[in-house]
Amino acid sequence: MTAKEQLRERVETRTxxxxxxxxxxxxxxxxxxxxxxxxxxxxxxxxxxxxxxxGRTISLDEIKHEFE
Numbered sequence: 001m002t003a004k005e006q007l008r009e010r011v012e013t014r015t016x017x018x019x020x021x022x023x024x025x026x027x028x029x030x031x032x033x034x035x036x037x038x039x040x041x042x043x044x045x046x047x048x049x050x051x052x053x054x055g056r057t058i059s060l061d062e063i064k065h066e067f068e
Contacts, residue, residue: 001009014022027035047055 011019011022030038
């Protein structure tokens with residue numbers, strides 16, 4: 001039996017509370033950078049018009065139209 005199969009078998013026998021604790025443990029094993037970014041607060045500062053213009057996305061249709 002593979003490790004993943006054993007893990008699945010054991011997960012099925014856990015209570016909901018145990019499963020939640022196990023999920024938290026697994027989350028703590030994530031890559032530290034990914035964990036840091038996932039836990040970072042949402043950027044809620046207002047953006048300036050210059051920032052909005054710099055972050056504007058251009059659709060594929062707009063690009064096609066520009067080069068036709």
